[in-house]
Amino acid sequence: MSRLLIVHHTASPTLRELFESVRQGATTDEVEGVEVVTRAALRATAVDVFEADGVILGTPVNIGYMSGALKHFFDTVYYPCLEETRRLPYGLYVHGNSDATGAVRAVESITTGLGWQRAHPPVAVTGAPGKDDLAACWELGATLAATISPA
Template sequence: MDKILIIYGSEGGIVEKMAQTVREGIMETDGFEVILKKAEEASQDDLRAVSGIAIGTPDYFDYMAGTVKGFFDRTFYPVQSKIRGSLTADLPCVLFASGGTGGEPALASLKKISRAFKFNIVDTVASGARFTEEVKEQSFLLGKRLAEEIKKRKGKSL
């Protein structure tokens, strides 16, 4: 069974709801196990042996949450292999953010760090500071798209 890691930061609960809904979207497709963790509880081990990753953050001061940045800071060197290069290179990834002004600055910061990890960004969602029906649907579709992209890639490599 393929594993997908969802990590997120959330003090107020909005991004947590988005993360839970991304998980529901992934689970629409058979064959996936989802590991859902707050960024501060995740480690480099969680990044190993996953087929895809979803990363969510609130916009705090026009940037990602400190806990999400901390996850990247803690794991960057450990996932660089001298022999094989970055272990996260080309890993299918979706990003989501929520902020009072729409979440775009936080999303931009996630995109920038994703380049260092060489994630392959499949899709993104930026939303306002409320978990509306629209945000729920967007989050669900985000998870679904990630799972479908991984399935598509597997099909090609068979």
């Protein structure tokens, strides 16, 4: 069985909505053989990443950047994972009030340094999430799960 790790900083009801949509997509009955594990960004470790076959990252946009919690996750795992997790498929969702460009750029810069491979375009939501935003988050979760599915 493959393992999909969702590392998230869910600091608001809006982020909870996005997270739940991602998790629902990742656990869809249409994809078999994938265990979904969720970790708060402040609790996720390098061991969690080593045990994962794919990762989804979720963060609010804070002052034009990813949350401090997700940055802490990267600070914790970067060097231990640098060589052993190259080509790890990943996806990203972010939420901001007006702009998410800086947060997306920052996460993509770090994942590029790690050698991770983007398996789905980032889902960047600004303002209140609409039906299309939640559907995009569902698709993100389902795509990552399908990408690592052994079936």
